[in-house]
Amino acid sequence: MITLSLIGSLLSSSMILFTIFYGLYKNYHDRVMRYYAYFALWGFGILFTMFLTYAFQNDLDLTIVNRITQASTVLSFSALFAMSLVFPKTGNIIPFWVIAISLTPAYIIAYICIFTDLTITAAYFKGDKFIREYRFFYTVYLSVAFGYILLGIINFIRKYYSTDIALYRKQMRFVFIGTGIAMTFAAVFSIIMPRFFGYVDLYVLGPSIAGIIAISSLFYAIISYQMMDIRSAIHKTTMYTVISTAIFLPMFALVYLYDINIWGMKSIPLFIIAFVIVIIFMALSKYIQPIIDKAFKRKHYELQEYLDTFVREISNLRDIDELIKKTVSIIHNTFYLKTTYFLFYNNESRSYQLEYSMGDAPISPSLPRLSPIVRWFNRNQKIVTLDNVYIDEVSFAEVRDEFIQYFTTNNIVIMIPIYHRRVLAGILCLGEKDTLAAYKPDEIELLSFLSNETNINLSHAITYQEAKKEQMVQRTITVSSELLAKAVPKALPNITGLKFGAFYIPRQGGGIDYFDFIRPGMQGIGTIATDIAGIGMQSALYSVIMRSAFHTSLSDAHSSYSVIQKLNRVIHNYSQGKGILITAYYYYIDVRNMRLIYTNAGFPPMELYRVEKSDFSSLDTEGIPLGYDPTFNYGMGRTNILRGDIGILYSKALITSKNSRGEQFTLDHLRTIIKENRMKMPSDIATIIQDEFKAFMGISSPESDIVVIIFKAY
Template sequence: MLNFEKRSYHVHIIAWFIGLAAVGFVVYHFYLVSSSPTDENLFTTTPSNIYITKPIHLSRTSGGDEDVHFLQAGDILVAVNGIPIDSARQVGAILESMSDTSEVRLTVFHPSTQNIFTHRVLKKDLPATFYRQIPPSVFVIDVEPGGASDRAGMRVGDVIIKINGKSFTEASEADAILRRGQTGKTLEYEILRNNKRINLHVVLARLGFSIDYLAVFLCGLLYIAVGFFIIVKRPRIRAAFYSGLALLIFGLLINNIYMWRIGPNPVFGKIKSILLVASVFFGIAVMFHSRLYFPKERRELLRKKWVLVVLYVLALAGTISTLVFAKEDSSFYVSLSVLLLYVVVVSFVHRSYRSEEQHRQARILNIATIIVAVMFLASLLMRFLGFYSVSLIYIVAGQSLLPLAYLYTIGRYGLLDLNIRPRRNIQYTIATWAWGLGIMSLVLWIIFSLPNLDLPLPNILVTATNIQVLDTPPDPEQKLVMEKAAVIILGIIVFYAGWIIRKKGQQYIDRKFHQSQYDYRRAASELAEVMAANITMIDLARGIVDKLAELMHLKRAGVLFFEDEKMCTCHQEVGFSDEDLERIIGENGEHLVHVIKEFKAEIHVDYLPEPLKGHFRKNEIQYIIPIYSKARLVGALFIGEKLSEASFKAEDLAFLSSTVKQASVSIENAFLYEELAEKERLKHELDIARSIQMASLPQATPIVPGLDISGKSIPAFEVGGDYYDYLNEKKDTFTVIVGDVSGKGTSAALYMSKIQGVLRSLHGFGLSPAELFIKANQLLYNDMERKAFFTAIGARFELNKQRMVIARAGHLPLYRYNATTKRMETILPRGLGLGLDDKGLFTSELEEQTIDYKPGDIFLFITDGITEAFNSSGQQYGESTLMRVFSENISGNSFSIRDAILDSVAEFASNGTQYDDQTIVVIKAI
C-alpha cells in the first residue's frame, strides 16, 4: 500500500501525471467533437431489424397514445408475444405455431415518436407480408432546424441503412463513416421512410461546438481541476488523495458519457469506450473509498478490509463484463445495479457509527452526491428509453454541485488543513457581477420576448387628439401600431422593474458583505456623542472601539491609553481576546510607546520593527493610529481588517485621523476625571478609616473616683499615628497610655491600630506600665519596619494609695502641677522607643517611677504635635508656652484645661498648616 507520509513526492508526481492526462484527454475529445464534420442530426441504433412494411388496423392497443389504432409502415417490430426477435425467420416461426383465432401481441417501436406500443390482434387479421428484415440500421432522433440534414429533407424517424454506400452494424460505426467525411463535401444517405427507399444528399458542415457540449466540457474540467488541486495541495493526506482521484475519474466520466460523438479516430473511440466503462465502476468505488476518509475518517469501516476488497472486485468485474459483452446493455445495467446496491447496503448498515459532527460536516456533501447520482441515473434512463434530445445543460448544472460541495465542506470546516475561502471582497465582487448580469440577462430576455407575444389588446384606437373605444377590432395596420406602443411601454416597465430589483438586491449584497457606504459626518457625530457620554477611561475606551467597529464594519479594533507616555493605564478591544493585547503590552512595555511616538500619523504594521510587527500581524492588526494631546502621546488605536476584507481607502484613514483628534480631548478629560475620582475615593476611604480610628479611641470619659479625666486626639491628616487609651482593669486602679507612632498618615495609623490591640491584650495580665512596655516591645520589634518606632508614656493610678506608677518609652515628659508646692514639674523617667531594640537595651534603659499625689495635683500627657506646632511665621509653639497656658488654667477642671491648651495651640498656628497629630490627656486629682 502506498505510504502517503513517506512518499508524498511520488503521490505529487502521480497527481500531476493523472491530472495532465485527464485534461489532455478531455481537451482533445472536445477538439475532435468540435472540429469534426457533422450532418447536423442525431441518430441511434435501431432496436430491431424487422421493419413493418404496411399499415395494419388493429382491434386493441396498449401503451402509448390511445389515438394509435394501427401499425404504421416504418415501425420497428421489437417482440412477438413478449419474445424479443432478431430475424424475420424467428417471426415466421412464432406465427406459424399459432392458430388463426389466436391473439398475437406485437411490441413495436415508433421511430418518429420514439415510443413503444404493444398491440393485440388476431392472427387471421395479419397479412402474410406485413414485415421484412432490413440490414442493421440507425434511426434519426433529432434534426437541427435549418441544418444540413434538414436542408436535404431528412426527418425524425427516418431509418438510415447506408452512408455513402457503406453498411454498418451500430450507431458508432455509422458515426465513424460520417466523421471520415470532409467539411463541404456531400454524403449520400440511403434511408427508409414509410417502406420507401430514398437517397438523400447531405452537405457536411463543421460542428464547432454546441452550448450543451461546452457545458459538459466545462463541468468535466471543474471536476478535474478540483480533484487535481486537492491532491497536489495535500499529497500526504489519504483523504485528499482518494477524494481528488474520485473527482478526476468523474471528470473523465462526465466528458465521456455526455459527449458521445467520438470523431473520425477509431483508436481514440476504443480508448474512450474503455475509459467510459472503467470510470463508471471505478469512479463509484473510489468515491465510496474516499468517503471513508473524508470529511472524517471512519475507522470502523477501514478496519474491515473485506469492505474495500469486495468493492473493487465488483468494480473490476463490472468493467470486464461490460467490455466483454459490449452488445448486451443488460450486462452493464446489472453490474452497475449490484455495485450501487453494495455501496448503499454497506453505508446503511454502518450509518450508526457516524457521530453527530460527522453527519453535520458531511450533510452538504451527501446532498450534492445524491443530486449527482440522481442526475446520472436519470441520464442513463433517458438514454435507455431513447430520450436523446433532452438538453444537457440542466444535467451538468446539477452535477457541478459535487466539486463545489467538496470546496464548500473543506473551506467551511477547515478540513485537509486547507484555507480555500476566497476573501470577502472577492466574494462581494463575484456576487455583485453575478447579480447584475443575471438581472440584465433576464430583462433583455423579457424585452426581446415581448414582440413574439400575442398581446390581448382592447378594441381601442388612439389618435393624436382622442382615444376611441371600438366595437370591432381595429384594422391590422392600426393594431400593429398599438402592439408596438404596448411593447415599448412594457419594455420600459420591465427595464424600470429590473433596475429597482437590481438596486434592492445590491443593497442586500452590500449589507451581507459589509460594503455599505457610511456617512462620515453622521459617523463623526455618533462618535462625538459616545465620547461625550462616557467620562471614565474604561467606558470611553469601550465606547470608541465598539462604535468604530460598528461604523467601519471592522473585524477587530483596540485602543490603549498611556499615562505620562510610559504606562498603559487602560485598554479595550473588539474581535480578539484581552490576553492577546495584554501579552503585546506586557512583552513590549515602554518599547511600544517609544515606537509609536516616532510616528505622527497612521502606521501600517509592516513598518514596525520586530517583534512588534510579528505580534500585530499575528493578531491581524493592520493600522495603528497614535492619539496625541498637546504633542503628548496619550493613546493609540489598533485597527484590524474590515469585515468585507476590502482595503482601507484614503477617506477611511482620514476619518480615523479625525476620530483620534476628537478622542484626544476626551481622553485628557478622562484622565482628569480618573484623577479626581481617585482622590475622591481615597478621601472617602480615609474618612472611613478616620471614623474607624476615632472609634477605636476612647469614646467616653471613664468615671474614676478621685480623678477628673479628659482627653482628645486631633490627627493632622484624615488618619494619624497618635494614640491614647484608658485601661481600667480593677476598681482601685486606673491606667492611661499616650503614644505616638513615627511617621504620618495611613502607615502611622495602621501601626497605631496594631499597637493598640497589643497593649489592650497585654494589659489584661495585670502588668505594670514598665512590664507592659517590655512585653509589647518583644511582640512589636519583629513586625515593625526598621525605620518605624513607637514612643509612649504610661501611668497607673493606685486610687486607694493616691500613688502613681509611671514609665516612659522615649516619649515626651509628663507635666505635673504640684498643688502642695504650687509649682510646675516635669517628670522624665529613662526609656527607649518601642521597636528600636530587642537585645536587652530596651529593658535595661526602661525606668519606672512611683509618685504620690494629693488632691489638686494635675497631670498633663501630650504628644509632640502640641509643642511642635508652627505658626505662619515658622515659629514653634514650644514647651514654655504650653507651661504658661497650663499654669493659667489650673483652677479649671480637666475639660477646661484641655480645651484651653488646644485653643491656644490653634490660635498660635492660626492659618498655618498642621503637620503632626495633636493628642492631649489631662487628669486632675480631686
C-alpha cells in the first residue's frame, strides 16, 4: 500500500502541475484561469507533501510536512469557494477585495496548522502504518474546511438555477459531477476516516484519485469551449480505462519484484520505483491513445473523406449561386442541422442578404455592411461559435451583445466568414444539430477546413464573374498601367535627417495600388500608402483620384487627421459610398522636432523599430477603409522618433500571401529582416526584403499588389 500511495501521489501531483502551467500558458490574462491555477496549486501542495511523507519517512520532519498538508487542504477548499465566485464568467465581476476577505479565515487556520501544535502534535510511521496525534483545534480546522466546500457548492447551485445561458449550465454540471464527488471522496479518506475511525490505508490514494478527477474536470470545464457530448465522454472514459488497465500489469510486476527483493531491488529507494511507474504510464499513454482514438473516431475519418470528395466536386464550379447552394446543402445534410443559411454581400443594398437557406427559416438574417459584426469579421478572420462569444472576454468585449442577439434571434450557434480578396464576401450560418448534441472540436476543425476551401472556390467564382463582366481583363490592365504611370512618384524624396527606401510588386501586369509623398516645406514630409482592391481601369482611376486629392492637401500635410478625412470625403463623393475597398495609411514626420504623426484607414499598422528598446511598436488608429462613411471620425496618433529608428509601411499581401507550400511570409519574418539589417540604409533594407520575398514565393504570385515604404531617421 505504501508503494501504491507513492505512485498515486506522484502521478496526480505531476498531472496537476501540468494543468497549472498549460492553463496559464494558454491564457494567463484570463481571470478564471488565474484562479484555477491558484486552486490547483494548493491541490498540488496536498498531494506532493503526501508523496514526500511516504517517500522520505526517515529523512524529513513528518510533523511539519503533515502540517503543510493540512494548510494546503484548507487553502484548496477555500480556493474552490473562490472559484465559485468567478466561474463561470458572467457580466458581474466580484471585486478582488471581496474574495481576499473571504479567504482570510483559511489563511488564519493555515497559519495555526503550520506554526502551532493546536491541530497535530506529531506524525510518524509505526511499522507500515502512518500515525498522527490530534488536538482539539483539529475539529475547528475540519469545520472551516467543510464550511468552504459547503459554501462553494451552494454558490454553484445558486448560479446554476439563476443563469439562462446553456453553456454555463453545462460547465457547472460538469463541475458538480467531477469536482463535487472528488472533493467529498478526498475529504472522507484523508480527513474523516483517519480522524474518527483511525483508518489510514487510503490516506494518500483517496486524495490522489480524487485530485485527478477534480482538477481534470474543473480544468476541462474552464479551458474547453465545447462541452463533451456522450460519445466523447465514452471515448475519454474508455481511453483512460484501457490505459489504467495497461499500466496495471507492469506496475504490479514492479511492486511484486520489489517485495520479493529480486535482483536486490529493495536496495533501490522507493521514490525511484514511483518515478519509473510514472514514466511507464506516460509512455503507454502516448502509444495506446492514438489506437483508441482511431477506433472511436471512425465516423470522423469517414466524414473527412466525404468532405474531401465534396471539395473536389466544387473545385471546378464557377457559378456563384450553384456553389453556395451546394455548400449549404452538404453541410446541412452531413451534420443533420435544424437550420443552415448563407449571407452574401449585395452591392445595391450595401448589406449582407440571405442568399440560400435550408431547414428552419432565419427570422432576421440581414446584416448592414457597417454593422459591428461585419467590422469584427473584417478584422478577425476566424470561425465564431456562440460559446466563444460567451467565454472569450478579450476578443468580443465590444461586440458581445450584438453577436448574442444575432445568434439567439436566428437560432444559430456557428458563423463561418467567407472572404474574397481580404474582404468579407459572405457568412455561412449553422444552427443546432437535430440531436441537440454539441459540435465536437474535431467537427469544428473540419468546418474550418471546409471554410478555407469554400473561401478559395467562391473567390475564384467571383473573380471569374468579374472577369466576364469586364470582358477584356488584360486590355483593361494595360490601360490601367498607363493611367497609374501618372499616379506614382518617379523618385524617392531626399531630405536632411531622413532616408527612404521603397519597392512595388504588382500582382499581375500593371499594378493599381498608390503611394506618394508631399513636402509642405523644409521642416517635414508626408507619406501615404494605399491598398486598392480589384484590377482594371476602374481601380486605376481611384489611384489617379487619390493622387489628385492628396496633392491638394499640401497645406494640411502636418495633420494626418485632416488629410485622411479629406481623402475619405473625396472617395465617398466619387463612389457615392458604393465603391471598391480602399485602405490607406498617412504619416507626417516633423524633421525639426523628430515627431511622427499618423492616421490609419484600414491599412496594416506601421511597424516602428525603436533603436533605444531594440524592439518594435505597432502604430495604429483603427480607422475604417475610405469612402464608406463620410462622417467617420478618424483618429490621429503621435510619437517621438530617435536617430536610428526605422519605420515600415507594407501592404497586407506581403505577410499573408502563400507560396507553393502554403506558407506565409509573416510579420515576424519581416521584423527579423529589419532588425538584422538595422545598420543599413533603408534603400538596402527594401532591396533585401524584396529579394527575400521573391525567393520565398518562388513561382507563386502574391494575392494582390504589394507596396513597401521604409524610412530611417538620421
